[in-house]
Amino acid sequence: MTNKSGQAPVVPGLPKKKFKLMNWVWAIILIGGLFVSTQETNTSLPVLFQNFSNFTEIFVEMAKPDWSYSGTVIPLVLQTIKMAILGTFFGSLAAFFYSLLIARNVVKNKVVTGVFRFIMNIIRTIPDLLLGAIFVAIVGTGTFAGVLALSVFTFGVVVKLFYEAIETIDNGPIEALTAVGANKWQIITDAVLPQVMTYFISYTLYAFEINVRASTVLGYIGAGGIGLYLQQTLDVFQYERTGTIIIIIVIVVVLIDYISSKAREALMK
Amino acid sequence: MEYKQLAPAPKSTAKRIKTWLIVIISLALLIWSFTDMDFGGIKPSAKQIVGSIFNGLLHPDWSYVYTGDGEDLLSALWETICIAFLGTFISAIISLPFAFWAARTKYKHWFTSRLGKIVLAIIRSFPEIVLALMFIKAVGPGAAAGVLALGVHSVGMLAKLFSESIENLDEGANEAVIASGGSKWHVMMFATMPNLMPSLISNTLYRFDVSLRSASVLGLVGAGGIGYPLMTALNYRMWSRVGIILLGIIILVMIVDWISGWIRSKLV
Numbered sequence: 001m002t003n004k005s006g007q008a009p010v011v012p013g014l015p016k017k018k019f020k021l022m023n024w025v026w027a028i029i030l031i032g033g034l035f036v037s038t039q040e041t042n043t044s045l046p047v048l049f050q051n052f053s054n055f056t057e058i059f060v061e062m063a064k065p066d067w068s069y070s071g072t073v074i075p076l077v078l079q080t081i082k083m084a085i086l087g088t089f090f091g092s093l094a095a096f097f098y099s100l101l102i103a104r105n106v107v108k109n110k111v112v113t114g115v116f117r118f119i120m121n122i123i124r125t126i127p128d129l130l131l132g133a134i135f136v137a138i139v140g141t142g143t144f145a146g147v148l149a150l151s152v153f154t155f156g157v158v159v160k161l162f163y164e165a166i167e168t169i170d171n172g173p174i175e176a177l178t179a180v181g182a183n184k185w186q187i188i189t190d191a192v193l194p195q196v197m198t199y200f201i202s203y204t205l206y207a208f209e210i211n212v213r214a215s216t217v218l219g220y221i222g223a224g225g226i227g228l229y230l231q232q233t234l235d236v237f238q239y240e241r242t243g244t245i246i247i248i249i250v251i252v253v254v255l256i257d258y259i260s261s262k263a264r265e266a267l268m269k
Numbered sequence: 270m271e272y273k274q275l276a277p278a279p280k281s282t283a284k285r286i287k288t289w290l291i292v293i294i295s296l297a298l299l300i301w302s303f304t305d306m307d308f309g310g311i312k313p314s315a316k317q318i319v320g321s322i323f324n325g326l327l328h329p330d331w332s333y334v335y336t337g338d339g340e341d342l343l344s345a346l347w348e349t350i351c352i353a354f355l356g357t358f359i360s361a362i363i364s365l366p367f368a369f370w371a372a373r374t375k376y377k378h379w380f381t382s383r384l385g386k387i388v389l390a391i392i393r394s395f396p397e398i399v400l401a402l403m404f405i406k407a408v409g410p411g412a413a414a415g416v417l418a419l420g421v422h423s424v425g426m427l428a429k430l431f432s433e434s435i436e437n438l439d440e441g442a443n444e445a446v447i448a449s450g451g452s453k454w455h456v457m458m459f460a461t462m463p464n465l466m467p468s469l470i471s472n473t474l475y476r477f478d479v480s481l482r483s484a485s486v487l488g489l490v491g492a493g494g495i496g497y498p499l500m501t502a503l504n505y506r507m508w509s510r511v512g513i514i515l516l517g518i519i520i521l522v523m524i525v526d527w528i529s530g531w532i533r534s535k536l537v
Binding site: 030033034036037038040041042043044047048051052054055058059079081082083085086089121122125126127128129130133134137138139140142143144147213216217220221227230234242246249250253254257 | 298299301302303304305306307312315318319322347348350351352354355358387390391393394395396397398399402403404406407408411412413415416417482483485486489490493496499500503515518519522523526
């Protein structure tokens, strides 16, 4: 390629990328991790594809739902929603008071907030179904175990969001009330809460969405709600009934998610 | 001395009615939830069991931590990590095309992206445990079923997060590549993907945290991981073993949360 004067034009290439050692280290960790975890879990795609007909068979049977069964399913779905509402209510109520204890702009003592935060972090690590299994062992099977599990789970989800909301508020009103001699409780009700209430409601709704999802499977381990029937129908291979349950669950969950997310959008406006 | 009262803040009647309506509906729902709830059936031994669990937590069965035969706490936790890792990786790969399908961009019809979003919502709502049971029928009980269940279920949430990052992308880089004559492939490789990468990695790491918690409960239905020994210990009332397993899960989740939080803070 030549131009008028017979010289090759200088085509500026893209600037060379800098060699970054860390990127290669991450890539090696990723590939090594994939190799090791495939070995450890014995995951093999050929086995999956060989038996894929078993998997699709269940799907095909589920796709022919037994609508006469929905009369049994719907009351239980309502019970499941009740569990989710109660769990959300108790969990966020506890989180409300707890978050005031661990917000550093409300409680100035770092030892107190530190200890309470540590407890909070421990509670947050336990997954919903494990809480369910533990509460079933404690209070026995039934909806009460489910409500307790959901309450503790909700607490873990929202308490962190709550206290972070409190810590990001404008400190002006707090200082103003402190300056005129307000006590702790007056500061909380008149300076803190008005600023965070919409966030609290929004987070509670968010927790409710998660709880509706979680509550549908809690019954599987005996903690009340529709999950019990999920287990029973699967155990006796009545997949068309399982299909009915799943379709109703999916419709309810998607509907509640939609309503709740619209409500949150409206709140935040 | 006389204080002058400030004028009250103006309030519109419509707004007030709306607020009260919401409050009344919420209260009604709450009261409805209390109806037909069976709070009476608490086992009389409940108090004693709570004591036993706390006792188990304080006096965990240390001998279970490592026994060398692969049936101990460390190997079960390791299996849990592997399930979460592989499951998250699979779901991240499946999520990419779904995310581009569901992202609302100006290059495609709104109907397409809305359909993609509905499909993702359905995947999200499909109970993970049922998915695990279906995969158990396909590949037999064990960790592999857990991996596949996580891999498919996580797509619902992960692809949603991915599609939101795609929607938030800055159009400038894409347009620059188009303006200098780049093909669709070039736009993808040199503008979209490099810009997208940090948020993809960050979302995937976040999902790994969630998957780790899921992987630790999938064992309750026989899909591998720490859940199975926990269920056994609970059923046989081996409280010190329950204690050590709970401690193991708590420490593992805390460490992984901390590491992934550290990496995510480095990314931004």
